[in-house]
Amino acid sequence: MNDPDRVQSERALEAELREMQRALAAMRDTLEQQAHHHAGEIQRALTGAQSEIAQLRATAAALRDALEQERAGREAAVNDAVRQANTEIVQLRAAAAALREEMERREVEAGNCRQAEARAAQREISQLRATIQALRDQLDAIGPH
Secondary structure (H helix, E strand, O other): OOHHHHHHHHHHHHHHHHHHHHHHHHHHHHHHHHHHHHHHHHHHHHHHHHHHHHHHHHHHHHHHHHHHHHHHHHHHHHHHHHHHHHHHHHHHHHHHHHHHHHHHHHHHHHHHHHHHHHHHHHHHHHHHHHHHHHHHHHHHHHOOO
8 A cells, every 4th residue: 555545544443432432431431421311310219218217117016015005904994894703703702702701690690589489388398287277276275166
């Protein structure tokens, strides 16, 4: 090749090289922009995921607290019911003991009354026998009619 063709060929190569360098720089800029954009999307996704995780943890904690409060409420209700039942049992036992004592007292009183009535009847029988005997003695003293 002669020199002018060679110079022209070198210039064309240099121009092509510059064009390739500009294209490469543009591609590099585009790649960096895409990387930056992708990093931003990743960061937004990560932030969203972390926010959702925090919300889920807070929800789980709130549910655990609510469950614990419910369990404590039920336990308190059961304890109250047991206490009330025990109180009622004590009251019923006391009432049964009082009724038993009253029944025994009345049985003793009834026994005492029966004994008193039996003694009174016995005295009356003795008095009637004595009266009968006195009347017989008076009849015998009068003589046979």
